[in-house]
Amino acid sequence: KIMEVGKEVSDLREGDIVSGETHIFCGKCFQCRTGNAHICERMLLRGVDTDGCFAEYHVLNEQHAWLNDRKIPIEVASAQEPLGNAVHAASAAEISGNSVAIFGCGPIGACLIGLCKSFGATKIFGIDIVDYRLKLAKDMGGDVLIDGSQQDPVKEIMRLTDGRGVDAFFEMSGAQPSFEEGFRVLRPGGTAILFGLPSKKIELDVANWIVFKDAHVRGVFGRRLFGTWYKTAEVLKAGQVDLTRLITHRFDLEEFSKAFALMKSGRSGKIIMYPNKKHG
Ligand SMILES: [Zn+2]
Incomplete structure (x- = not known):
């Protein structure tokens, strides 16, 4: 959820629910300018080359944010990245x-x-x-x-x-x-x-x-930007894939070591971590 927007942000507002594209593309190189930003020549990966999203707050550039439809449950929205792959x-x-x-x-x-x-x-x-x-x-x-x-x-x-x-x-x-x-x-x-x-x-x-x-x-690497996001959102809206079946565990962010151990064991589907202890 967007808590605050910078002064050069044009299309997003406070309170919007967004997902973050993990491929941080430059927007200027040959690949980016020919419709292949997912294989940008200067690619940085969020959470690998930069700080990641396992945090209470994260700064996201507007061009790497995906505005979610309000009809998509927030847990499902958070699992769009693997569905996009x-x-x-x-x-x-x-x-x-x-x-x-x-x-x-x-x-x-x-x-x-x-x-x-x-x-x-x-x-x-x-x-x-x-x-x-x-x-x-x-x-x-x-x-x-x-x-x-x-x-x-x-x-x-x-x-x-x-x-x-x-x-x-x-x-x-x-x-x-x-x-x-x-x-x-x-x-x-x-x-x-x-x-x-x-x-x-x-x-x-x-x-x-x-x-x-x-x-x-x-x-295949990542997903096409942002063609795959549009397609993924449509797949979810049409109910073609039920991602809720895939979400098997929920943890508070501070229990991350437990969550990672479970994921590594292979005995989980998608694990959701809540940064604000809201999973009940
Ligand atoms: Zn680029």
Whole structure:
């Protein structure tokens, strides 16, 4: 909620409910001026390169603020950033009438499952190794949930697609096995969307997984500014994805260490932290 506006702010007012774009773009470089501000040449990330929003007050430049519709509940508004990532990822592949496999069912992967459902995917596979997340994926509309620690996702997906594989796979976890399994279940001519960040270099079998398959491979980062925000707000207003299902825990900001430990355990959906002890 805006407590005070600077004198050069033109469109926002005190009391407005805004969300903050985490990509702090310059607005002046080649990328920014050609509609690609999310990959600005001078990009700073809020909370990484600057102070973050886990605070009672935060200073936000007007051009990085997104004015929320009053109809969107405040908790849902605060979770738009991961949904925006999912909207950006979902927009990068053809979903309607296609089968998809989503590797990694954390909050962003689970949002993506909800979007794929609403965008008309014929079959949605969700793969994770944490049962809590698989349940979340099920709640968001996943058709077949596979626990990669118990079952071989490749065998299962190939069996359930009559040996053809999926039309698109989304790598949302950054884990080496997911890249391998994802490319192996991708049908020839299919699309691979890479979003997860591996913690170290990983191996890819370029010949067999990409070239011989004539595969389309696309990396997605952040979200388009502000096209994805408009789309995300419309998705929420239309009730196409129910983010309230994804919000599983609430904490006071001062309990942040508990909240982070829970998030790291994988046994949570989206965790909301309240800076003002208002979650009751
Ligand atoms: Zn720029």
